[in-house]
Amino acid sequence: MRLVFVHGWGFDATLWDGIAGALTDYSQCRVEVGFLGGAATTTELSPDDVLIGHSLGLLWGLAQGNWRQVIAINSFARFSGAPEAGACVPPASLRAMRLSLARNAGKTLANFYRAIDHTALADRYDAKRLADGLALLESQHITEPPPQPWLILAARHDPLVPVTASEHLAAITDSAVTWSETGGHLLPLTRPLWCADVIRAFLA
Numbered sequence: 001m002r003l004v005f006v007h008g009w010g011f012d013a014t015l016w017d018g019i020a021g022a023l024t025d026y027s028q029c030r031v032e033v034g035f036l037g038g039a040a041t042t043t044e045l046s047p048d049d050v051l052i053g054h055s056l057g058l059l060w061g062l063a064q065g066n067w068r069q070v071i072a073i074n075s076f077a078r079f080s081g082a083p084e085a086g087a088c089v090p091p092a093s094l095r096a097m098r099l100s101l102a103r104n105a106g107k108t109l110a111n112f113y114r115a116i117d118h119t120a121l122a123d124r125y126d127a128k129r130l131a132d133g134l135a136l137l138e139s140q141h142i143t144e145p146p147p148q149p150w151l152i153l154a155a156r157h158d159p160l161v162p163v164t165a166s167e168h169l170a171a172i173t174d175s176a177v178t179w180s181e182t183g184g185h186l187l188p189l190t191r192p193l194w195c196a197d198v199i200r201a202f203l204a
Helices: 013-021 056-062 091-103 105-115 127-139 163-172 192-203
Strands: 002-006 027-031 049-054 069-073 150-155 177-180
Touching (some): 002 013, 013 027, 013 192, 027 056, 049 056, 056 069, 056 127, 069 192, 091 105, 150 192
Parallel strands (some): 002 027, 002 049, 049 069, 069 150
């Protein structure tokens, strides 16, 4: 069994430093999507791998193939659409973000960080890969989730993923949400040890 970490939009593989560092007794690797200018990397996947995806990283990972288990952190079944369908934002909001990204990628990324209460600033980024990520958010939805065991970690006060989106993901995967009362949209950064403890218990 190997843990495969996939980060979300606007971040890179360093997002996982805290959680991965607390789970070093497991075989693991990190996928780098390349949003922040680093070289994109992938890995040859095995059906024995466990997907750990943050936000968009869940959708990216599920598009790659089959997994032994799936761990979703601050994630969703669909990003844009109607609230009753488990979406996070209306389609118009995502379209506006894509237009903003085309005009000024750096400003768009900074505004996104501000919206999710992330105080760091990216000193480099790849505008094309960021645009590709938004396209994935627009097109990729979880309608028939794989039957593997799921663990869903979410924050009750996530500024991007509402409670209804987390509950919808849990409902269609026949699982339950493990809630954090704090931590917002960036649980891998704000509550890494809590995430690691819950993941360890799930894997056991």
